[in-house]
Amino acid sequence: MLSQTSFFIKEEIHLSASQPRLLLFVGSYAEADDPGVYTYEMDSASGEIRLLDQATGMKNPTFLGVNAERCKVYAISETTEGGERIGEIIAFDLDSAGKLRELNRELTIRPSSSHIQLDRSGRFAVVSGYHGGNVGLVELRADGAVGKLVNEQQHEGQGADPVRQDRPHPHSVAFSPDNRYALVADLGLDRIVVYSFESETGRLVYQSEASTPPGAGPRHLAFHPNGQWLYSINEVNSSLSLFSYVEATGELVLQDTVSTLPLDYAGENTTAEVAISTDGRYLYGSNRGHDSLVQFAIDPESGRLTLVEHVSSQGGHPRHFALTPDGLHLIAANRDDNLLAVFAVAPGSGRLTFTGRTVTVSKPVCVKPVWF
Template sequence: MEQQRLLVFVGSYAEAEESGVYVYAFDEESGTLTMTDSIAGLKNPTFLNVDADRRLLYAIAETVNQSGQKVGEAAAFAIDAISGSIQLLNREITVDSTTCHIQRDENSEFLTVTSYHGGMIGLFSIAEDGAIGQKLDVIQHEGKSQHPERQDRPHPHSSFYSPDEQFMLVADLGLDRIVTYKLDHDAKKLIHQSQVALHPGAGPRHLTFHPNGGFVFVINEVDSTITSFTYEKETGRLTTLATVSTLPAGFEGENSCAEITVSADGKYLYGSNRGHDSLVVFAIDERSGLLTLLQHISVEGGHPRHFALTPNGRYLLAANRDSDNIVTFEVDQNSGKLQFTGKSVTLAKPVCVVPVYLTT
């Protein structure tokens, strides 16, 4: 009889000779993580994507080309769900600069990598065996915004496919824009569709769709806010609704934001603060898309660069880069609020955590 096993895949900052990608088994009764594998050989495999159906893991990394220039790399791994181990399928140079994000469409036809430093997005095919395939398209952003250091040039930070796979939304921190591209499945290209400007100095980083498909929420790294939008699925167009702070009133310290996600039931939104070192929880009005603050809670560490809810929504795992730990929080199913379980694991510079159920 087939069983489901919850594995957690972790990316980190690491030198190539160090372990950089980790696999943990997660015990949903106790909230504990137990390492089952770790892989060295990749430099800074900081962001991951998992294809649970095909048991494949995709990681970005960085390397140098023949000219000695720093460039992006991506690696594909096969996952053994029973042992909780991974095995390299292939690795390929992607775009002509280091990358910060990797995303896959639901049909496993395309991979997208995003280059913060290079200001570009690369579209790649996925081979039949799940390996990283050919370069299909590269889009270069142009322009700047108001912050003299953070926004002197384009800095796309992420790319997310729309629920119907027709569009791809790119949050560009350097331009204060979310740029929507149409995904041309026949030509295998990205076609500019539209864009929406955020308030100057926002610095959009990551975004998430509401489960009803009618709203998009973006977390703004530079000014520690979250902006809500309505989303037209026919055109991919975003219309701004409102912006709220991720910080408690009266906080005066340095802070930047990182990750954002919405609960599977669409009732709650979660974001991370680096500096205040907290998770913020909002209730979502599912008719208006507006947010109401519910909670700030310490991440029990420093610099929560990423976090994720487990698939059933019972737990949240926060990856704290500067305190070298992943911390487990329990989610109150009635209120959406978080409570520290007392459980954490130590590993060097974790910056991405992806929990998925796999069939064994």
């Protein structure tokens, strides 16, 4: 049984008593002595970005989870226990000036974690273990601090690619719109594994699974706003898969798969992030190698994708990107050029135009824009 502290106390917390501010939280590859998590404020009209704070003391805090209502930021990190690698989560309080203060940290799964996702209630976090083939459910306490690992699931098997898919590689988790299911993208198995999320008992219970095409390598997932379609961006073969989603059972059925690359591109490439516009009309993905952002139009009847265009990500290895909550901008995190690049999103067409605004950040690999 979970402790009573797993239930958040309902209260209103705001960063500012005036109008909301658009903040960006950035995670990066970093050594513990160097800055690894950054807070920026972004002007939602101009796209201008200014640094508010940066935090040290974490090794490779590559992915972040943000709870805006509770003014909490969660970062994964790598550490050791008894000479063995183990993942951890660090919780931060965020004050009215955008400053980060470490609240606590707790160990999670071995040997490390690659991704963190908060459930829609903010009471739990799920961490994905790319290197260990495992997924861990972590309790978050009433004050927002990180609690203990309460459940762990181990994947088994292999995929079609003997190099990239010799064993399980859970890369990320997405919660269903109703928070009843946790869907795990396992790159190594070519599977989306669906777990029933039992929040009262703190358990992930196997429900079902669906397969991408062999050798695809699902990496990250995005639900369409209508809740009926799920999109998987597939790292190994640079593709996007559309699944129909059955809300009652969590069942997924593969409908279509398309390439993220131009027909005439023959170089090496892996994909990274996927996101959908708030109006549900467009899907965006990132290509590492081709170093581009790809835009698709979403058919409103079937969910199938039609290519709109590719645009340069303005840097090497766009490992992550995000649309701002107002839908006016896209920020691309180009790891190899230490660069955040800001794009304007055209109303109606959804097309991307580079604004000329950039921010230098050491090896950025996650960007989370949130209203506070």
